[in-house]
Amino acid sequence: MRPKYLRHNHDATQYWWLMFYSGLLFIGLGIWILASPVSSYLSLSLLFAFGMIFAGIFEVTFAISNRKRLHGWGWTLSGGLIDIFLGNYLLNLPLLTMVVMPIIIGLWMLFRGFMAISSSIELRAYGVLDWVWLLLTGILIVILSVLIIGDPFFGSINIAVWTAFAFLLSGIFRILLSLQLKGLARNL
Secondary structure (H helix, E strand, C coil), X not given: CCCHHHHHHHHHHCCHHHHHHHHHHHHXXXXXXXXXXXXXXXXXXXXXXXXXXXXXXXXXXXXXXXXXXXXXXXXXXXXHHHHHHHHXXXXXXXXXXXXXXXXXXXXXXXXHHHHHHHHHHHHHHCCCCCHHHHHHHHHXXXXXXXXXXXXHHHHXXXXXXXXXXXXXXXXXXXXXXXXXXXXXXXXX
């Protein structure tokens, strides 16, 4: 019989695919933004809103499914709830959103970057060898967010490119994290 902590970690990793699908969603949105010229902030804010809502739903489901098994599940739950809240905000107030969108995106990216850094350090504690790639992705997300927050005008001019990179990096991080969780499930 496996020790109790191994059973709990195995149970927590069985829902790795929820993070994987949210990562695919973010990567798809990032590619779409880069591939198609965005004619207005309005279309970008709607795209961003729906992407955040669905990714938030995946993340909340993952957190709640693992609340008894995963240390730090509250941070994942908080991140998902913030995504759902901001997504609904962006969806319901598109005109105001067009003015403040660079700051919203910058703050969202900053929070996500710190979550990515924290998750990579937690994976290191579990003995995952590739944790450094997740850490570097988180650091890059933080750097991009600081650039957007530091100069919102510059961020608003390049919002499509910055947003695409934010989606791509968040998607890559979530996929890497999900694959690490899947590997942990196999090893446990």
